[in-house]
Amino acid sequence: MIQIVKVKDYATLSKKAAMYIAAEIVQREKPVLGLATGSTPVGTYQVLREMYQEGKLDFTAVRSVNLDEYRGLAPEDSHSYRYFMNQELFHHVNIAKENTHVPDGSLSDAQEACESYERLIESLGGIHLQILGLGHDGHIGFNEPSDSFPAKTHCVQLTEETISANQRFFNSKDEVPREAYTMGIGTIMQAEKILLLVSGRDKAAILKKVLEGPVSPEVPASILQFHKNVILIADEDALSKCSSV
């Protein structure tokens, strides 16, 4: 079931999302957060940093697992998602580095990289709250449109659309890696709770398909209709094409 929280704008979305995450951190003895990269959660991470700096939030007990990472980029590469997470959140709060996990893009043995990430999530006891952004083609993590829903962490070929969308983070399109490691749809669906964040008019058409269209691997995020506990926080622009909201 997807519970929709409609907000006015991106700033409100970021505050609301941070409140949900903070509540999870406070209520759990050892919270396991699934974290996402991309532009959408940047404001949320900013609010979490502020809450920590104001002494309102303690990350000591938090363990985190990120959704995905470019294959071929070392953790210290400034384009890697590990680097992004360090910059946007980890370096600014009191989370222990050893409690933060991002797939290691420098591992060349794809099978081992993926299997060990699944083992890691299992050893943490699973994910309590998974944060998700939404790609323009409906991807979550790096699960691109396909003819089936991939179950576990795996290595993907990025689509031209995603490569073009992510080009803005690199000097040129040629620099964007063509492959990535990502949690599978099954991995994501096993999270106890999911927080999907969507902002902007450019996401309105795909969000309508996710919420109102048939569940199909051609729109990977549509599978969330089958999850028991999804909270969507979306702004008015993102929801502007949804008739029912």
Ligand SMILES: O=P(O)(O)OC[C@H]1O[C@](O)(CO)[C@@H](O)[C@@H]1O
């Ligand atoms: O929040 P953005 O930048 O629109 O990205 C949406 C999705 O695309 C990705 O950046 C991958 O392309 C994901 O990490 C993210 O969830």
